[in-house]
Amino acid sequence: xxxxxxxxxxxxxxxxxxxxxxxxxxxxxxxxxxxxxxxxxxxxxxxxxxxxxxxxxxxxxxxxxxxxxxxxxxxxxxxxxxxxxxxxxxxxxxxxxxxxxxxxxxxxxxxxxxxxxxxxxxxxxxxxxxxxxxxxxxxxxxxxxxxxxxxxxxxxxxxxxxxxxxxxxxxxxxxxxxxxxxxxxxxxxxxxxxxxxxxxxxxxxxxxxxxxxxxxxxxxxxxxxxxxxxxxxxxxxxxxxxxxxxxxxxxxxxxxxxxxxxxxxxxxxxxxx
Numbered sequence: 390x391x392x393x394x395x396x397x398x399x400x401x402x403x404x405x406x407x408x409x410x411x412x413x414x415x416x417x418x419x420x421x422x423x424x425x426x427x428x429x430x431x432x433x434x435x436x437x438x439x440x441x442x443x444x445x446x447x448x449x450x451x452x453x454x455x456x457x458x459x460x461x462x463x464x465x466x467x468x469x470x471x472x473x474x475x476x477x478x479x480x481x482x483x484x485x486x487x488x489x490x491x492x493x494x495x496x497x498x499x500x501x502x503x504x505x506x507x508x509x510x511x512x513x514x515x516x517x518x519x520x521x522x523x524x525x526x527x528x529x530x531x532x533x534x535x536x537x538x539x540x541x542x543x544x545x546x547x548x549x550x551x552x553x554x555x556x557x558x559x560x561x562x563x564x565x566x567x568x569x570x571x572x573x574x575x576x577x578x579x580x581x582x583x584x585x586x587x588x589x590x591x592x593x594x595x596x597x598x599x600x601x602x603x604x605x606x607x608x609x610x611x612x613x614x615x616x617x618x619x620x621x622x623x624x625x626x627x628x629x630x631x632x633x634x635x636x637x638x639x640x641x642x643x644x645x646x647x648x649x650x651x652x653x654x655x656x657x658x659x660x661x662x
Contacts, residue, residue, distance in 0.1 A: 392448030395478035399446045402465040403431065435460045445479065453479050462488055469636050486575035487516070493637030496521060500632060500640075509644050510625070514540050516572070516637025517581035527643070529619050541569055542585050545595055555614035555622065558598065564611065566595075567603035576637065608641070612651065615643075622649040626656070 404425035408415050413430055426434070431442040437457070444450035445457065458479055462472050472488040487493060493516025504511050504524050512523035518541035528534040530553070537543035543550050544565050554561040566589070573582050589595045609629040616622055628642040 390448055390451070390481065391478045395448055395475070396446055398471065398474060398478060399461070399465075402467060402471070403428075403446075406465060431461070431464065434464060450479075455480070455485060458484075459488065468634075470633060473636075487636045490576070490578060492516070493635045496632045496635045496638055504640070507642060509642050511640065511642045512536075512540070513632070513638060513640050515635070516576060517579055518542070518572075518585075519581065521638070530615075530617055532618055539581065539585070541565075541582075542588070545569070545585065546588055546592060553616050553618075555616050558594070560613050562595065562598045563601070563603055564605035564608065566599045567605045568607065570599075570602070571606040572637065612655070614649075614651075615645070617645060617647075620645065620647055623647045624651050 406426045408426050408430055411426075411430075411434055413426075413433075428443045428446065429439065431437075432439055435442070435457075437460075441450075441457070442461070445453055445461065455476070458475055462475055467475060467488065469488055469492050472484055476482060476484040495515070496513060500513055501522050504513060504522050507524055508526065510524070510527040510530060512527045513521045515521055517539070519539050520536060523536055525534075528536050531537075531549075537547065537550075544554065544561065551557040569582060569586060569589075573579065573586060576582060586599075589599045607629050608627040611627045612624055613627070614622070615625050624646045625643040626646070628644065630640045630642075632638050632640065
């Protein structure tokens with residue numbers, strides 16, 4: 390627990406909440422000068438025992454439950470970055486999922502120019518794997534440049550993908566399917582992801598692979614075989630990153646190496662000197 394940082398974050402955000410917006414009067418007790426909700430009013434609005442919030446803000450509540458932190462975060466209208474900070478300060482761990490179901494559905498517009506400026510194949514998907522943007526190099530992977538609307542659905546269910554993604558049953562499906570399962574664990578109410586899972590269960594080829602499970606949850610650094618629409622057989626090295634304002638969204642860069650066999654040397658890990 391990082392008590393000072395936790396106290397600062399909570400005090401600053403609590404001060405921004407107008408009690409009257411929740412049907413409460415402004416506290417006027419002796420010595421009460423701070424703006425915003427009082428600690429007792431937070432307990433009242435969250436239907437918690439008296440002094441519960443005081444213990445949290447004071448840093449005397451060891452390992453506070455996630456549901457309390459989520460209720461406080463929603464009352465204080467924290468954004469996703471503040472939600473992550475709250476969980477790290479209070480529990481020394483990242484939150485189990487996003488604060489809002491709408492999170493991860495949009496990224497700042499500056500990412501369009503950033504993606505366009507990447508020379509390798511690159512794209513951004515939202516938390517449901519719906520394609521937000523891609524560059525021309527990625528569009529060239531597909532016949533007539535027709536990129537799929539949802540990358541996860543394309544990778545796991547489309548016949549075209551099972552030809553493009555070489556050795557699909559061994560090199561692609563086993564590491565990709567656990568990513569879907571992991572996303573659903575943190576976003577169980579995501580209708581798009583749930584529908585993709587239902588379609589996989591109905592697929593006689595995909596269902597056994599999905600039920601087999603697996604531990605892979607991201608492709609960062611993976612190398613996989615691919616059949617490029619323009620350049621033929623090759624391998625892609627995958628670089629994965631996440632826009633910080635959109636948890637669950639992802640930037641994927643595919644570095645293509647031509648050749649049916651993996652003839653290039655694996656790049657060493659980057660480390661500071």
